[in-house]
Amino acid sequence: MEHVISVGAVELCVDSFGAQTDETVLLVAGTSCSMEWWPARFCRMLADRGMFVIRFDQRDTGRASFDPPGQPSYSLPDLVSDAIGVLDHFDTGPAHWVGFSQGGWVSQLAALDHPERVRSLTLLSTRATGHGPADPDLPEVADSLLAAWDETSAEPDWGDPEEVIRSLIEGERSIAGEDFDEAHAHAIAESCVHRAHQIRSAVTNHPMADQGPRWRDRLGTIAAPCLILHGTPDPMFPFGNAEALEREIPRARLAGLEGVGHELPPRVWGRVVASISRHVRSASESS
Known part of the structure; x- marks a missing residue:
């Protein structure tokens, strides 16, 4: 059941699935994304394979603490500290970190700066720079996506929930691969908008936050085994970014997701869950 916790002076909302005696998997969502971007059904699929799954609202998203729109008071390393605080709340040992997009940056930094808390990494749709x-x-970002951003550069009316939902759906459409699942995108967007303390802060602040020191040059020191899952036509972070991560992180293994953009559509959940499960089991057995 989801509940609000305090991590220092910050409030975060957390949720968990499965038995706490199983291997802990921490799901870290992407830019401006609350825990809803890890749908409950996806979390239960992982838990059904014998994992204790934690998802949480990052700062400025969902029911977490938020700053005024356009005024983030935190940095990317602060989001790493928040995630460590989530693990502390559940009193877990080393966890298996699954980071999507910006969550992949948080996970990389955790493996670099808090290696004792990272048993394995799974990096989804991410890159080595913030x-x-x-x-x-x-x-770089695909020209087609830059063009789509130019066409939809105007902000929605933040006081109109339905307009914000439509804006979020169109944003998802612009980064999707083949067979955009609009119903899935709508369900997540609707939940995010109606659940958020301040949806404008959620959308606005993460990209503006201080990214902290560069970390790409340190990737060669990551000790945790790493699985990289990446859509082959990802327009946000084209596939070459995943190939660079595979080259630069020791023991990293890359698997392409054909037809998947910068997203995690339900049609690939079975494959993704199976891949994470094998990776977690292998890392646990070798540690």
């Missing part, structure tokens, strides 16, 4: 321009050797 918000802002990619390194010159990494592929």
Whole structure:
């Protein structure tokens, strides 16, 4: 059952699935994403394979503490500390971190700065650098996505929940791969909008937050086994970003998700859950 916890001066909302005696899997969502972006059915699929699954609202999302829109008071390393605080609340040992997009950056930093808390990494649809321009050797956001952003640059009426929901759905459509699942996107967007303390802060603040020190040059020191799952036509972080992570993180293994964009559509949940389950089991047996 979800509940609000205090991590220092910050309130975060957490939720869990499965038996706490099983291996702990911490799900870290992407930019501006609350726990709803890890749907309960996906979490139960992991728990049914013998994992204790934790999801949570990051700062500025869902029922967590929030700053005024456009004024984030935290940095990316602070989001790492928040995630560690979530694990402390559940009194877990080392966890298996599953990070999507920005959550992948949080997970990489956790493995670098708190290796004793990271038993394994699964990096979904992410890259080795934070918000802002990619390194010159990494592929940038696809031209098609830049064009879509230009067409929808106006902010929605934040006082109109239905307009905000439509805006979020169109944002998901722009980063999707083949066979966009609009019903799935609508369900998540609707839940996020109606559940959030301040949806404008959720959408606005994460990309503006201080990214902290560069970490790509340290990836070679990551000791945790790493699985990388990445959509082959991802327009946000094209596939070359995943290939760079595989080259630069020791023991990393990359698996492409054909036809998947910068998303986690229900049609691939079975494969993703099976891959995470095998990875968690292998990492647990070798630790």
